[in-house]
Amino acid sequence: MKYLYTSLTFLFFCVNIQAQENIITVKVNEPQDTISKHIYGHFAEHLGRGIYDGFYVGKDSKIPNTNGIRTDVVEALRELQIPVLRWPGGCFAEQYQWRDGIGPVDERPLVVNTFWGGVTEDNSFGTHEFLELCEMLDTEPYIAVNIASGTVKDASQWIEYVTSDKDSEVTRLRKQNGREEPWDVKFWGIGNENWGCGGSMDANYYTNVFKRYSTYCNAEYKIASGGEWDDLDWTRTFMTKIKEVPNFIDIAHGMSYHYYTIANDWAVKGSATNFVEEEWFRSMDQTMKMEDNLKDHIAIMDEHDPDNKIALIADEWGTWYDVEEGTNPGFLYQQNTLRDALVAALGLNIFNNNARRIKMANIAQTVNVLQAMILTKKEQMVKTPTFYLFKMYKEHQDAVQLPSDFQGKTYKTEQGEIPSVSVSASKNGKGEIHISIANVHPRADLKTTLDLQGLDKLNNVSASIISADKMNSFNDFGKEEQVKIASFDAFKKKKAKLEIEIPAKSVIQFKVQ
Structure with missing residues (x-):
């Protein structure tokens, strides 16, 4: 009888362990750093149909607009509460x-x-139009100045034209062009990818150029160009040399970081919609690897800037595939599937969980280019899966990050093994807790326990989900949306825990009040 009791106890223990195999832990009473709202930023370049046909159609267009800026695009993007928009x-x-x-x-x-494409740029969308767009979106502008083919005088006078309330040649020019009061533009990038298209500079040369430009650029928040994603020496060189400047924080407030998820390789990136599971896996794996790479850069920054004065600014990130068939290769127009929503969830979870150093991120790009929120075709408009992911995640903006962890099932293929789940959590000023969970496994539903440590019980809990029948489901013009936000109720409350059935290839967000 004693043996039977012991065996049953052991059996119960094993079954229980199996049932609790997947565990997400959130430490509610150990708040960390504020997740800057600017992590949810966006990027709009004069590239393909991103500006023209995307944001801007001209005042004479039959498409509804305000001073040439598309009404439908602005109304849609306002749903995302875009905090910052990078340009040009x-x-x-x-x-x-x-x-x-x-x-x-x-x-x-x-x-x-x-x-981009060797097309004619007519400059009909310029500084005034961009800043009017930002006012319509209620978003902060982030302007990148030209240091490769421009001059220090060009850069400093542009900033003066936009932000100064003093009497000068350029401020009089601004008023002549219809803007009496200056704009409040805080963020200015001092160059872009200066290791490549920004002048093929090395780190030592760029840092000296940055110091010269930044000294004469009277801007509140100046962002330096970082190196390629894996160039730790660039980060080390910049951080070492910038410290040689007395009161270096007066000239350097951030350093940029660019990282693109490529399913295959740069030569043949693969289709945005016609892909197999191996490409799905590589997309998830490569995005997850961004965190280790970020931490390598952050470790160097911590060594040279222990007071965390210079932020890491991930101002270009997202997926990059081959362009859609029949489109200009230089326009970088690609569709956007459930896979992209999962990649966006992984990226934002990484940024949320490293919010101490990462203070801004700008997904590339907002309309009609790369991992866009919006696609347009003449008068038609589509909200992409990534649009809905950003709409779901906006609750983390300016909330306090809560430590979270996942222990459990991995996603294995012949190509490797990665965690099945990515998670981030935060608590806002109203006391609401949001937990965002991405199950990257395309075939496995996961029975998971969500343990909110620090709470005795759960009262009001609600949840939403983004998923679809197929890995490559997408939203197309003139068709019913295949990927969007829906309510989710496949969970049960047990004191301060939730027992969840997380569907394959899905993102779920819980709200706990």
């Missing part, structure tokens, strides 16, 4: 002459966009 590039920033984009539209010069 990207590589385009390093050929952009800001004076070409001011004054009467019909008098603005025509130039060739040599970086």
Whole structure:
């Protein structure tokens, strides 16, 4: 009898362990750093149909607009509460002459966009139009200045034109062009990818250029160009040399970081919609690896800047595939599937969980380019799966990060093994807790326990989900949406725990009040 009792106890223990195999822990009473709302930023470059046909159709267009800016796109993007928008590039920033984009539209010069498609840029969307767009979106502007083909005077006068309330040649020019009061533009990038399209500089040379430009750029928040994603020496060089400047925090407030998820390789990136599970896995694996890479850069920054004064700014990130068939290769137009929503969830979870050093991120790009929120075709508009992911995750903006952890099932293929689940959690000023959970396994539903340590019981709990029948489900013009936010109720409360059935290839967000 004693043996039977012991065996049954052991059997119960094993079954219980199996049932509790997947465990998510959130430590409610151990708040960490504030998740800056700017982590949920976006990027709009003069590239393909991102600006023209995307944001801007011109005042004479039959598509409803305000001063040429599309009404439907603005209304949709306002749902995301976009906190910051980066412009005009990207590589385009390093050929952009800001004076070409001011004054009467019909008098603005025509130039060739040599970086993206070799098309004619008519400069009808310039500084005033961009800042009007930001006002319509209720978002903060982030402007990148040209240091590769421009001059220090060009950069400093652009900032003066936009932000100064003093009497000068350029502020009089601004008023002549219809803007009496200056704009409140805090964020300014000093160059873009200066290791490549921004001048093919090395880290030592760029840092000296940055110091010169930044000294004469009277801006509140100046962001330096980082190196390639894996170039730790660039980060080390910049952080070492910038400290040589007395009161270095007066000239350097952030350093950029770019990371793109490529399912295959740069030569043949693969289709955005026609892909197999091996490509799904590589997309998830590569995105998850971004965290280790970020931590390597952060460790160098911590060594040289222990007071955390210089932020890491991930101002380009997202998926990159081959362009859609029949479109201009230089326009970078790609569809957007459930896979992209999962990649976005992984990226935002990583940024949330490293919010101490990461203070801004800008997904590439907002409309019609790369991992877009919105796709347009003449008068039609589509909200992508990534749009809905950002809409779901906006609850984390300016909330306090809560430590979270997942222990459990991995996602294994012949290519490798990664965790099945990514999670981040936060608590806002109202006391509401939001937990975002991504199950990257495309075939396995996961029975999971969510343990909110620090709570005695759970009262009001609600949840929403983004998922679809297929890995490559997407939203298309003139068709019913396949990927969007839906309510989710496959969970049970047990004191301070939730027993959840997390569907394969899904993102779930819980709200606990």
